[in-house]
Amino acid sequence: MQGPATLEQLIEALRCLPGVGPKSAQRMAYHLLQRDRAGARHLALSLDRALEHIRHCLKCNNFSESEICHLCASGKRNPQQLCVVEMPTDLMLLEQTQAYSGMYFVLMGRLSPLDGIGPRDIHLDRLLARAQDGEVQEVILATNYTVEGEATAHYVGELLKARNIKVSRIARGLPMGGEIEHVDIGTLAQALIERRTLN
Amino acid sequence: MSSGFARQDNQQVYVLHTYPFKETSLVVELFSRQFGRIAAVAKGARRPRAAMRGMLQAFQPLAASWSGKSELRLLHGVEWRGGMHLLHGQALICGFYLNELILRLLPREDPHEVLFEHYEAALVQLANARQLEQILRRFEKRLLQELGYALPLEHEADSALPVEANREYDYVPERGPVPRGEAQSGVQLRGKTLLDMARDDYSDALTLQQSKLLMRALISHYLGNRPLHTRQLLIDLQQL
Numbered sequence: 001m002q003g004p005a006t007l008e009q010l011i012e013a014l015r016c017l018p019g020v021g022p023k024s025a026q027r028m029a030y031h032l033l034q035r036d037r038a039g040a041r042h043l044a045l046s047l048d049r050a051l052e053h054i055r056h057c058l059k060c061n062n063f064s065e066s067e068i069c070h071l072c073a074s075g076k077r078n079p080q081q082l083c084v085v086e087m088p089t090d091l092m093l094l095e096q097t098q099a100y101s102g103m104y105f106v107l108m109g110r111l112s113p114l115d116g117i118g119p120r121d122i123h124l125d126r127l128l129a130r131a132q133d134g135e136v137q138e139v140i141l142a143t144n145y146t147v148e149g150e151a152t153a154h155y156v157g158e159l160l161k162a163r164n165i166k167v168s169r170i171a172r173g174l175p176m177g178g179e180i181e182h183v184d185i186g187t188l189a190q191a192l193i194e195r196r197t198l199n
Numbered sequence: 200m201s202s203g204f205a206r207q208d209n210q211q212v213y214v215l216h217t218y219p220f221k222e223t224s225l226v227v228e229l230f231s232r233q234f235g236r237i238a239a240v241a242k243g244a245r246r247p248r249a250a251m252r253g254m255l256q257a258f259q260p261l262a263a264s265w266s267g268k269s270e271l272r273l274l275h276g277v278e279w280r281g282g283m284h285l286l287h288g289q290a291l292i293c294g295f296y297l298n299e300l301i302l303r304l305l306p307r308e309d310p311h312e313v314l315f316e317h318y319e320a321a322l323v324q325l326a327n328a329r330q331l332e333q334i335l336r337r338f339e340k341r342l343l344q345e346l347g348y349a350l351p352l353e354h355e356a357d358s359a360l361p362v363e364a365n366r367e368y369d370y371v372p373e374r375g376p377v378p379r380g381e382a383q384s385g386v387q388l389r390g391k392t393l394l395d396m397a398r399d400d401y402s403d404a405l406t407l408q409q410s411k412l413l414m415r416a417l418i419s420h421y422l423g424n425r426p427l428h429t430r431q432l433l434i435d436l437q438q439l
Contacts, residue, residue: 118428151292
């Protein structure tokens with residue numbers, strides 16, 4: 001059955017969301033139009049406003065309303081450390097640790113050779129410029145410990161080392177309170193292979 | 200025929216690639232010892248505490264269980280088989296290259312046990328991260344062999360005369376080495392390169408260089424005109 005053209009358009013538009021197929025999109029459209037018109041209005045306005053005001057921070061590449069984001073502009077952070085993460089959610093978690101007071105750079109992705117996602121897609125050129133601002137002394141690579149995250153860390157690392165910038169990688173191994181008996185074999189194997197000397 | 204229609208348990212596999220499927224699932228491209236390349240859905244594998252999350256990583260020796268009749272199987276579980284190939288840096292990118300070659304050249308549901316063993320051996324060598332190019336050349340040659348495109352290396356294409364080390368040849372895809380001057384196109388190389396490749400001996404720098412050009416031409420020939428992502432990545436990274 002063919003509905004009104006604007007309804008079809010709305011359904012089609014909702015399908016741009018990840019994981020939303022034709023069925024889900026239809027359900028969402030009906031819900032918004034029939035049960036929650038106020039919510040729909042609010043959603044439309046929020047989307048509009050976000051699109052207009054949100055951009056990438058010039059320094060850390062995270063989403064920001066101003067040219068330089070709140071965190072980068074705060075002046076209370078240590079400008080000598082720069083932590084590279086894949087996604088804004090990673091940055092939020094690292095902030096929750098309260099164990100780090102330096103600056104960040106958000107790649108907004110990772111190198112994924114088999115998907116054709118290359119250095120251009122993750123703003124490596126901007127990261128290079130950022131890391132060479134004269135203040136950064138150490139770049140901490142906090143990309144995921146997946147094969148893609150590792151590939152990303154390797155290349156960012158190589159690029160920076162070639163420019164005489166100190167690079168470190170976040171450690172991995174047993175989790176907090178980890179008991180060897182209950183830890184997965186992969187993590188355990190890595191912890192053994194990458195063991196460290198006590199001094 | 201040992202088709203994979205019934206439930207299969209404890210199958211030796213490597214993950215070649217994964218991509219998101221629906222809200223919380225993954226489609227996993229597997230290379231299995233017994234059934235060749237298969238695809239399976241790992242349901243809920245993208246949920247934060249899913250048992251399979253973190254396990255479905257490329258290059259690790261896994262044992263997998265799946266079932267299903269369709270081209271897309273249902274993955275029930277994976278376990279570590281023990282042993283671990285930790286690929287670092289450039290070796291890791293080489294690993295991606297091997298995976299892309301298999302994904303692009305090996306049809307699904309086609310058992311290739313010998314190739315599986317070559318793949319596993321190549322991963323072990325990559326984990327040791329020495330002489331990466333030689334590892335790739337050996338694997339490329341065996342991959343083509345297993346796919347039925349064995350390379351004539353020791354004899355000339357048409358006359359079947361033995362290749363001579365000191366002579367110059369043009370290597371024509373699907374034909375083989377032709378003495379210089381007799382072919383319109385082909386990859387230019389010397390006889391010694393071909394004989395070295397036949398013996399898997401890449402100690403000579405010129406052999407290494409010429410065999411690289413030859414394999415690149417042959418693989419492009421069999422891939423058609425869609426280039427390899429991993430090769431583009433290496434080029435892009437060198438330009439930064």
